[in-house]
Amino acid sequence: MIINNGITLDEAKAQLDAYKKASLAVAQNQEYKIGDRSYTRADAEEIRKSITYWANIIATINSANRPSSYTVGF
Helix, strand or coil, X not given: CEECCCEEHHHHHHHHHHXXXXXXXXXXXXXXXXXXXXXXXXXXXXXXXXXXXXXXXXXXXXXXXXXXXXXXXX
């Protein structure tokens, strides 16, 4: 199923996976110094926001694929 500007479930899952990997990389080495200069690898907060965003997109796509009601027959 395609939702939100043509994003498919597989694309959303790939994005979520990429941001999870980025989060792990940042957690292992967020900031480093060379001489008297300090460098930041990435913005951890932006990565967390992106993880939440893509998880919500996946949930939206998954909920769109489910029937809105169930009928139980006896």
